[in-house]
Amino acid sequence: xxxxxxRHGEPQGGRLYRGNQDDALTEKGxxxxxxxTQNKTWxxxxxxxxxxxxxxxxxxxxxQHIPCQIFDDLEELGFGDWQGxxxxxxxxxxxxxxxxxxxxxxxxxxxxxxDFEVRVLS
Numbered sequence: 752x753x754x755x756x757x758r759h760g761e762p763q764g765g766r767l768y769r770g771n772q773d774d775a776l777t778e779k780g781x782x783x784x785x786x787x788t789q790n791k792t793w794x795x796x797x798x799x800x801x802x803x804x805x806x807x808x809x810x811x812x813x814x815q816h817i818p819c820q821i822f823d824d825l826e827e828l829g830f831g832d833w834q835g836x837x838x839x840x841x842x843x844x845x846x847x848x849x850x851x852x853x854x855x856x857x858x859x860x861x862x863x864x865x866d867f868e869v870r871v872l873s
Contacts, residue, residue: 755793759803760784767837768858770830775802784811793817799825828867831860 760780762769776784784807796819798808805821812819838846841858848856854864 755791757784757787759807760787762803764835765837767835768830768833768841769827770834770861771801771827772835773801773803776807781807796820797822797825799827801826824870824873828864829862831858831862833858833861 759776760783761777762774762780763777764774780803788811792815793811794817796808796812796817798804798819798821800821800823804825808819808821811817833841845856849858857863
């Protein structure tokens, strides 16, 4: 079996640590997804329930005539207190620490990466 993972296109609201905040794709985000899937086919689509993922997955399912299933466990990582905030709002030093070691520098009240991994892989 071959598994392709697609990241969603640009969501509304700009560059944020949005986690599981449910923002739709921008027009540019839709075009990014259309471009990334052009001339490609799949047998099945599994998607996060968030609209920035699910809306395009349903569109692709319809246009390619393939089944699509929404899996709640594929929802994005929750960023806790960082949810919906930009790097400049959070503070670049703290963001850089998180990027260097996300396990040791988890955002306050964020989902643990291990819990996220277990959830997504289950």
